[in-house]
Amino acid sequence: MDKLGIVFALLGAALSALLAGSGSAVGVGMAGEAAAGVITEDPSKFGKVLILQLLPGTQGIYGLLIAFITLSQIGIIGGSSDISLVKGLLYFGACLPMAIVGYTSALHQARVSVASIATVAKKPEQFGKAMIFPAMVETYAILALLVSILSIVGVGSLNI
Amino acid sequence: MAVLQMQHISICALKKDRKKILELLQRMEMIEICDVMKEDILFQKMDLSNSKTIFEKNVSIANNALEILGSYVKEDKSMLSSFSGRTVTPPAAYDSFRSKYEEILKIAKKISACAKQIAEAKAEIIKLQEQLEMLKPWLNLDIPIGFKGTKSTVVHIGTLPNEWSEEQLYMELASCMPVHLEVISKSKEQTCAFVLCMKEVSEQVIENLRRIGFAKPSYSSKIAPAAYQEELSDMILKMQQEMEDAKQLIIKMSEQRDNIKFLADYDFMRAEKYEVIGHLLQTRNVFVLTGYIAERDKSAVEEALNSSFDVAVSYSDVSEDEDVPIKLQNNAFSKPIESVIEAYSAPGKGEADPTVPVSLFYYMFYGLMFSDAGYGALMSVACAIILKKNKNMEKGAKNMIQMFFYCGLATIFWGVIFGSYFGDAVDVIAKTFFNSNFTIPALWFYPSSEPMRMLTFSMLLGLIHLFTGMGLKGLQFVRQKDYKGLVYDVISWYLLLIGCILALLSMQMFADILGLSFVLPAICSMIGAVLAIVGGSLIILTNGRESINPFKRILKGLYALYGVTGYLSDVLSYSRLLALGLATGVIGSVINKMGSMAGGSIAGVVLFIPVFIGGHLLNIAINALGAYVHTNRLQYVEFFGKFYEGGGRMFSPFNVNTKYYKFKEKINNG
Numbered sequence: 127m128d129k130l131g132i133v134f135a136l137l138g139a140a141l142s143a144l145l146a147g148s149g150s151a152v153g154v155g156m157a158g159e160a161a162a163g164v165i166t167e168d169p170s171k172f173g174k175v176l177i178l179q180l181l182p183g184t185q186g187i188y189g190l191l192i193a194f195i196t197l198s199q200i201g202i203i204g205g206s207s208d209i210s211l212v213k214g215l216l217y218f219g220a221c222l223p224m225a226i227v228g229y230t231s232a233l234h235q236a237r238v239s240v241a242s243i244a245t246v247a248k249k250p251e252q253f254g255k256a257m258i259f260p261a262m263v264e265t266y267a268i269l270a271l272l273v274s275i276l277s278i279v280g281v282g283s284l285n286i
Numbered sequence: 287m288a289v290l291q292m293q294h295i296s297i298c299a300l301k302k303d304r305k306k307i308l309e310l311l312q313r314m315e316m317i318e319i320c321d322v323m324k325e326d327i328l329f330q331k332m333d334l335s336n337s338k339t340i341f342e343k344n345v346s347i348a349n350n351a352l353e354i355l356g357s358y359v360k361e362d363k364s365m366l367s368s369f370s371g372r373t374v375t376p377p378a379a380y381d382s383f384r385s386k387y388e389e390i391l392k393i394a395k396k397i398s399a400c401a402k403q404i405a406e407a408k409a410e411i412i413k414l415q416e417q418l419e420m421l422k423p424w425l426n427l428d429i430p431i432g433f434k435g436t437k438s439t440v441v442h443i444g445t446l447p448n449e450w451s452e453e454q455l456y457m458e459l460a461s462c463m464p465v466h467l468e469v470i471s472k473s474k475e476q477t478c479a480f481v482l483c484m485k486e487v488s489e490q491v492i493e494n495l496r497r498i499g500f501a502k503p504s505y506s507s508k509i510a511p512a513a514y515q516e517e518l519s520d521m522i523l524k525m526q527q528e529m530e531d532a533k534q535l536i537i538k539m540s541e542q543r544d545n546i547k548f549l550a551d552y553d554f555m556r557a558e559k560y561e562v563i564g565h566l567l568q569t570r571n572v573f574v575l576t577g578y579i580a581e582r583d584k585s586a587v588e589e590a591l592n593s594s595f596d597v598a599v600s601y602s603d604v605s606e607d608e609d610v611p612i613k614l615q616n617n618a619f620s621k622p623i624e625s626v627i628e629a630y631s632a633p634g635k636g637e638a639d640p641t642v643p644v645s646l647f648y649y650m651f652y653g654l655m656f657s658d659a660g661y662g663a664l665m666s667v668a669c670a671i672i673l674k675k676n677k678n679m680e681k682g683a684k685n686m687i688q689m690f691f692y693c694g695l696a697t698i699f700w701g702v703i704f705g706s707y708f709g710d711a712v713d714v715i716a717k718t719f720f721n722s723n724f725t726i727p728a729l730w731f732y733p734s735s736e737p738m739r740m741l742t743f744s745m746l747l748g749l750i751h752l753f754t755g756m757g758l759k760g761l762q763f764v765r766q767k768d769y770k771g772l773v774y775d776v777i778s779w780y781l782l783l784i785g786c787i788l789a790l791l792s793m794q795m796f797a798d799i800l801g802l803s804f805v806l807p808a809i810c811s812m813i814g815a816v817l818a819i820v821g822g823s824l825i826i827l828t829n830g831r832e833s834i835n836p837f838k839r840i841l842k843g844l845y846a847l848y849g850v851t852g853y854l855s856d857v858l859s860y861s862r863l864l865a866l867g868l869a870t871g872v873i874g875s876v877i878n879k880m881g882s883m884a885g886g887s888i889a890g891v892v893l894f895i896p897v898f899i900g901g902h903l904l905n906i907a908i909n910a911l912g913a914y915v916h917t918n919r920l921q922y923v924e925f926f927g928k929f930y931e932g933g934g935r936m937f938s939p940f941n942v943n944t945k946y947y948k949f950k951e952k953i954n955n956g
Contacts, residue, residue: 177911184912188865191872254629254918261919268865269858272741275868279737 146189709874
């Protein structure tokens with residue numbers, strides 16, 4: 127039973143990379159389809175629509191980040207992997223915000239990105255504003271990232 | 287630092303100088319044409335849309351020709367050539383082009399004609415090939431397909447569905463003998479047959495044949511199929527030759543590419559000029575041009591005009607309620623940020639230019655989010671090289687590159703402060719390959735090991751940013767001499783927020799959360815509470831001041847006070863400085879770790895180098911973009927939300943808006 131701690135901790139790390147990553151994959155895919163459509167009409171907008179396409183991709187990176195911090199904290203990448211069940215569960219919980227918020231925010235950010243790509247297709251000079259809308263959604267992914275990072279670092283220094 | 291003061295300019299000159307003056311103004315790019323005066327009996331506008339249309343048509347002919355040339359003869363373009371901008375050309379080249387004009391236009395038209403010829407020949411060849419295909423089953427027939435018969439015989443040539451042998455056909459026609467028939471060719475789908483019969487039985491023969499599905503071929507000719515095939519092949523060869531000739535001609539004419547580009551620009555400029563002429567008020571000998579000009583540029587324009595023409599120039603101030611265009615002027619450090627402001631909106635009526643404060647925070651936040659000395663150095667060096675190599679870059683691209691140059695410098699600064707050089711590359715390389723514990727320590731602290739401290743720092747910067755925004759709003763009130771607004775909308779909020787912060791800082795719990803080493807004494811909590819209450823009641827009493835009903839007023843004031851939650855979320859929003867900064871650093875460390883997995887052997891080095899280069903380039907691409915987007919967001923949403931409205935219109939001068947060449951009046955210092 128004591129050995130289960132590491133299992134839960136790894137499960138958390140895997141979930142954050144998995145959920146946030148798949149959200150971003152779907153999101154970047156959606157935005158990419160829209161961007162490719164714009165390029166058929168006007169190839170000169172490539173740079174702008176590429177940026178908009180990449181915006182929903184950050185959640186996957188945040189997920190990776192959390193997974194990596196967890197892995198190195200629990201000693202799967204280097205170090206010893208002797209952690210208690212409670213600690214393992216704490217790590218698991220700490221990973222959840224990034225996993226879940228990362229997934230949903232990537233999907234919704236992708237929809238805003240698609241809409242912004244449509245804006246840029248019609249009015250390329252409004253790129254600055256069009257870029258801000260998807261960035262608004264990302265705020266929540268960043269907040270989740272923050273909570274996850276702080277929790278993981280905090281759990282690491284607990285003595286239970 | 288400022289929005290330039292605009293004035294009306296009116297230039298009155300002789301009509302004979304009209305084109306020369308307009309060309310000069312077009313190249314100086316300092317005047318925005320607008321209609322100020324009304325038409326009257328003496329001064330009238332001319333309708334020149336006809337000639338404008340001709341020029342526009344020529345531009346499209348030239349562009350079409352260029353496109354065709356591009357598809358036959360590739361222009362050698364390097365990756366970075368998009369930065370190099372338009373070729374600078376002295377005005378003399380513009381004047382001397384007139385002599386070549388007709389010839390070049392003819393060449394452009396010729397190129398289009400050749401392309402059309404090629405397309406037509408291609409279509410024709412496809413048609414001929416189809417005919418050849420149809421001819422194939424008939425090749426064994428030695429008389430023309432259109433052959434009808436002789437004096438007393440009739441010939442039926444045609445196809446039958448499915449496969450038929452001669453015997454089967456003789457059986458079908460047994461009742462109308464004598465008949466001679468031949469099967470020319472047969473396949474599973476169809477049989478081509480030749481039937482010769484006496485004139486008397488022709489009707490009967492054809493009836494019998496029809497019953498089994500006989501049909502005349504879909505084409506007819508006067509020569510035998512074999513000869514016809516030869517003729518068709520010859521025609522195809524001829525068409526191919528024609529195509530090849532046209533192609534060679536186009537390739538030969540591609541030498542004129544630069545001239546055709548010039549033509550496109552030349553007529554584009556002329557079209558714009560005629561557009562302006564259409565706005566001019568003219569009499570028989572005199573014309574008047576009116577527009578906006580920045581006060582700064584007045585003397586330059588006047589001098590240029592007076593030196594070569596007889597003109598009368600006069601100025602008048604713009605009126606209060608006019609839609610005056612906005613032109614910004616800033617020093618070299620802040621100028622690149624003008625495009626960030628422009629992407630949001632030009633300053634509205636009576637608003638100050640926010641470029642300088644935005645630029646300070648912009649570079650700082652970008653640096654904090656990217657926060658790696660190695661990445662910053664790479665970015666700055668790349669931008670510096672691009673700037674150095676392409677002196678003649680377009681304004682927009684140049685601003686962008688300059689902006690990233692400064693952002694790169696800020697990134698180096700924060701990277702050194704937080705001890706990040708390509709992530710933890712220094713430590714990893716030292717440990718893996720040299721087995722030492724060498725490290726470059728952070729000048730301040732490592733955010734990854736003390737994230738709470740970094741979070742506090744981020745929020746502190748956020749508070750400074752927000753307070754600066756409010757301060758700028760206060761400045762705006764002072765400029766408009768609206769001191770009531772200053773007290774009610776700015777100072778009241780300052781009191782409330784500072785009061786709240788003081789109260790929070792004197793709580794032990796809050797200090798513990800943020801990991802602060804100090805707690806303010808209890809007296810500060812008292813002062814804070816008093817300040818907050820004063821500020822809060824000021825807000826409740828005054829922020830609904832546009833309502834007369836006192837009850838409604840207080841309600842509106844209470845609602846405004848609720849806006850304090852907005853400040854809370856604004857401050858929290860700056861936590862992205864920490865999150866994105868950590869993201870850059872941690873991903874960098876992941877890359878270094880992956881690269882060093884094979885240890886310090888030769889194989890380890892071989893693995894390390896490609897992983898290091900590829901991984902860090904990827905990290906730069908992702909995080910440079912993230913930092914850019916989120917820096918913009920912090921400016922647009924949090925900062926501008928406090929004071930900036932925008933809604934102005936950017937100055938768009940009568941200029942040379944060409945695609946390929948840039949004509950500048952003053953080459954030496956331009």
